[in-house]
Amino acid sequence: MTSKSDTIATTSNEKLVIAIDAMGGDHGPRVTVPGVAQALKREAGTHNLHFLLHGDEAQIRPELERHPELKAVATIVHTDQSIAMDEKPAQAIRRKGTSLFNAITSVKTKEARAIVSAGNTGALMAMSRMILKMVAEDLERPAIACGWPNSGGMGTVLDVGANVTSDAHQLIEFAIMGAAFHRAVRGVQNPKIGILNVGSEDVKGHEEVREAHRLLREGGFGLNYYGFVEGDDLFSGKVDVVVTDGFTGNIALKTAEGAARFIKSLLRDAFKSSPFAMFGALLASSALKVMAKRVDPGASNGGPLLGLKGIVIKSHGGAEAWAFSNAVSVAVSLAASSYEDDIKTALAHLSEAMPPVPDPASATGKHKVVAPEAGLAVEGTKVS
Amino acid sequence: MTSKSDTIATTSNEKLVIAIDAMGGDHGPRVTVPGVAQALKREAGTHNLHFLLHGDEAQIRPELERHPELKAVATIVHTDQSIAMDEKPAQAIRRKGTSLFNAITSVKTKEARAIVSAGNTGALMAMSRMILKMVAEDLERPAIACGWPNSGGMGTVLDVGANVTSDAHQLIEFAIMGAAFHRAVRGVQNPKIGILNVGSEDVKGHEEVREAHRLLREGGFGLNYYGFVEGDDLFSGKVDVVVTDGFTGNIALKTAEGAARFIKSLLRDAFKSSPFAMFGALLASSALKVMAKRVDPGASNGGPLLGLKGIVIKSHGGAEAWAFSNAVSVAVSLAASSYEDDIKTALAHLSEAMPPVPDPASATGKHKVVAPEAGLAVEGTKVS
Numbered sequence: 001m002t003s004k005s006d007t008i009a010t011t012s013n014e015k016l017v018i019a020i021d022a023m024g025g026d027h028g029p030r031v032t033v034p035g036v037a038q039a040l041k042r043e044a045g046t047h048n049l050h051f052l053l054h055g056d057e058a059q060i061r062p063e064l065e066r067h068p069e070l071k072a073v074a075t076i077v078h079t080d081q082s083i084a085m086d087e088k089p090a091q092a093i094r095r096k097g098t099s100l101f102n103a104i105t106s107v108k109t110k111e112a113r114a115i116v117s118a119g120n121t122g123a124l125m126a127m128s129r130m131i132l133k134m135v136a137e138d139l140e141r142p143a144i145a146c147g148w149p150n151s152g153g154m155g156t157v158l159d160v161g162a163n164v165t166s167d168a169h170q171l172i173e174f175a176i177m178g179a180a181f182h183r184a185v186r187g188v189q190n191p192k193i194g195i196l197n198v199g200s201e202d203v204k205g206h207e208e209v210r211e212a213h214r215l216l217r218e219g220g221f222g223l224n225y226y227g228f229v230e231g232d233d234l235f236s237g238k239v240d241v242v243v244t245d246g247f248t249g250n251i252a253l254k255t256a257e258g259a260a261r262f263i264k265s266l267l268r269d270a271f272k273s274s275p276f277a278m279f280g281a282l283l284a285s286s287a288l289k290v291m292a293k294r295v296d297p298g299a300s301n302g303g304p305l306l307g308l309k310g311i312v313i314k315s316h317g318g319a320e321a322w323a324f325s326n327a328v329s330v331a332v333s334l335a336a337s338s339y340e341d342d343i344k345t346a347l348a349h350l351s352e353a354m355p356p357v358p359d360p361a362s363a364t365g366k367h368k369v370v371a372p373e374a375g376l377a378v379e380g381t382k383v384s
Numbered sequence: 385m386t387s388k389s390d391t392i393a394t395t396s397n398e399k400l401v402i403a404i405d406a407m408g409g410d411h412g413p414r415v416t417v418p419g420v421a422q423a424l425k426r427e428a429g430t431h432n433l434h435f436l437l438h439g440d441e442a443q444i445r446p447e448l449e450r451h452p453e454l455k456a457v458a459t460i461v462h463t464d465q466s467i468a469m470d471e472k473p474a475q476a477i478r479r480k481g482t483s484l485f486n487a488i489t490s491v492k493t494k495e496a497r498a499i500v501s502a503g504n505t506g507a508l509m510a511m512s513r514m515i516l517k518m519v520a521e522d523l524e525r526p527a528i529a530c531g532w533p534n535s536g537g538m539g540t541v542l543d544v545g546a547n548v549t550s551d552a553h554q555l556i557e558f559a560i561m562g563a564a565f566h567r568a569v570r571g572v573q574n575p576k577i578g579i580l581n582v583g584s585e586d587v588k589g590h591e592e593v594r595e596a597h598r599l600l601r602e603g604g605f606g607l608n609y610y611g612f613v614e615g616d617d618l619f620s621g622k623v624d625v626v627v628t629d630g631f632t633g634n635i636a637l638k639t640a641e642g643a644a645r646f647i648k649s650l651l652r653d654a655f656k657s658s659p660f661a662m663f664g665a666l667l668a669s670s671a672l673k674v675m676a677k678r679v680d681p682g683a684s685n686g687g688p689l690l691g692l693k694g695i696v697i698k699s700h701g702g703a704e705a706w707a708f709s710n711a712v713s714v715a716v717s718l719a720a721s722s723y724e725d726d727i728k729t730a731l732a733h734l735s736e737a738m739p740p741v742p743d744p745a746s747a748t749g750k751h752k753v754v755a756p757e758a759g760l761a762v763e764g765t766k767v768s
Binding site (some may be wrong): 061065140149150151159162165194196198205206230231232233234235236245246247250251252253254255256257258259260261262263265266267269270271274276277279280281282284286288290291294295350 | 533534535545548549556578582589590613614616617618619620628629630632634635636638640641642643646647649650653654656657658660663664665666667668669672673674675678679752
């Protein structure tokens with residue numbers, strides 16, 4: 001199906017341009033350029049890709065020389081300004097002409113269909129909001145979605161860190177955007193949606209989740225709504241998309257990461273504890289490597305900032321080339337799909353059926369967030 | 385130090401009576417009686433213990449005959465009524481004379497110093513509140529604390545499921561009760577306290593956590609306050625006690641449990657994937673068993689319901705005898721300590737310094753919970 005707006009799904013012949021903040025992340029062009037090259041190899045069969053590499057030509061050029069296939073479809077957009085990983089977002093957004101600023105602007109001007117950055121999350125978030133604007137008036141800041149390995153493959157969880165609290169209307173917006181994202185990137189036509197809660201019965205939880213649950217069960221908004229899910233369902237694969245406020249989502253994500261690291265260190269200790277165990281680990285090592293890949297955060301790298309008028313993908317700051325290439329693939333999948341039209345239509349329907357509360361900070365039951373960037377959980381750190 | 389109130393810390397000669405809901409849990413006396421016997425063996429050197437076994441004498445007696453050491457210090461308090469695991473709390477609390485009702489009442493009448501039940505959490509919570517009452521007027525329902533394995537040993541996390549939202553005052557009450565619990569049960573004199581948040585800077589998070597953070601940093605309330613911690617710090621051992629609202633705490637707990645189960649199943653698949661890996665797992669099996677014990681929920685079994693005028697310990701419903709014995713040991717440690725006096729004094733200081741908001745449901749920024757048991761996340765399921 002091809003829509004008629006300016007965000008139509010591409011066909012395989014149409015040129016699909018992706019903007020890259022080549023200077024972002026802990027390693028800059030040394031990782032971003034080979035990462036884009038890997039993504040190109042993976043995606044070239046399906047899409048006619050072109051890349052705008054924003055950043056310092058003197059650093060990008062030598063990396064590009066090592067990847068002739070990429071060189072053939074890439075344009076360097078030179079700037080000698082970039083944003084430090086620890087730079088304050090408020091300061092960073094005032095500096096026009098940085099690689100990040102230029103990369104986001106190229107989406108605004110429609111030179112590119114999506115932008116990928118491994119840079120400072122706070123700056124990426126603030127600058128994207130400033131340049132691209134939000135798609136819905138009650139969304140204060142974008143929701144960050146992340147891939148979450150589960151027993152069915154890979155799920156989507158949002159918000160994992162942008163919005164500290166969310167009312168029912170915002171949770172439904174997350175559900176709409178999360179479903180469209182999951183469909184575009186994971187290829188599931190009608191993804192099952194769950195709202196994260198402390199129990200599955202209708203009476204469980206606070207007003208916001210119960211209201212969103214009621215509305216989704218009644219109205220549906222075209223979604224395949226399953227109902228409430230609990231923390232362990234993040235891994236069970238019972239639903240494809242888990243919706244929650246950014247406070248809970250961020251804590252769940254970091255708890256899961258902490259659990260994985262803790263178990264890994266216990267496992268390492270166990271294997272070191274005796275010669276038998278060490279030899280056992282050696283025999284099982286290739287199987288263990290396959291397993292490690294399954295829970296490697298790099299596999300799910302590429303967290304979209306949802307709710308912006310434009311596709312913005314955040315990569316882990318410390319991502320290596322393979323992980324960065326996965327973030328680029330997420331951008332390609334989203335940009336090549338009807339994702340933007342899907343959410344535009346669905347959000348318009350929601351807005352008609354249920355107009356948003358004009359000032360979310362004064363909405364019933366909401367926590368107040370005083371400092372403008374107070375909600376930003378992932379500033380300058382990895383997203384997923 | 386011995387206090388003069390009726391909740392003094394016991395000396396080793398003083399008789400310490402623990403009430404047991406022998407009928408609670410998935411297995412009843414078949415597990416509770418041997419569990420108490422194991423706890424007695426562990427604790428008898430330090431304490432002069434006596435047990436009131438509430439329940440059906442015909443079922444308890446034959447189990448007791450197998451444990452002569454326990455038989456010598458146990459009294460069966462017969463009743464033929466008990467509460468089903470799936471019975472609605474509202475219905476259960478109306479039935480006087482059940483084993484759970486009698487067990488809690490024996491704490492109220494001071495026949496026993498603590499009560500342990502593996503029964504229906506909702507009924508335990510509602511009945512404890514009804515019979516024993518809360519220690520502070522703004523506490524609507526008890527907070528559930530749980531043991532959490534971390535790289536330093538075993539931490540304490542609360543609330544993991546009773547209160548859906550908590551204002552700053554309640555979070556500080558949790559900090560006070562959590563610290564007193566950790567001191568009594570884990571033997572750490574001055575446990576480090578952290579508040580769970582989405583970042584460590586003062587501006588991060590919503591109003592409730594920032595207000596509690598500010599007050600704890602300024603006032604201290606006699607606590608060793610560290611500051612904000614994040615989800616992965618639940619495992620890092622950076623602090624001993626992590627304080628959060630029941631919604632977030634319950635989701636973090638279930639996320640961690642889900643992560644552990646998911647990794648375990650991946651590990652099982654990895655070991656089954658080739659003959660080499662299978663042989664490797666066999667060689668490493670004893671080391672892996674040691675590791676599994678470390679993250680076995682049974683090791684941290686025994687979640688206290690904090691904030692009641694009396695010591696109430698919830699065991700997993702599905703606990704086996706060893707896990708149940710750990711819950712009994714938690715009850716013994718708490719009952720033998722100055723825990724109750726500690727929190728009474730500390731909460732009185734808090735109340736002077738900062739009077740609680742009379743109606744918590746109308747407090748700024750709070751989610752509204754309409755249904756009376758809506759917040760009860762763990763009704764009829766395991767606590768930790």
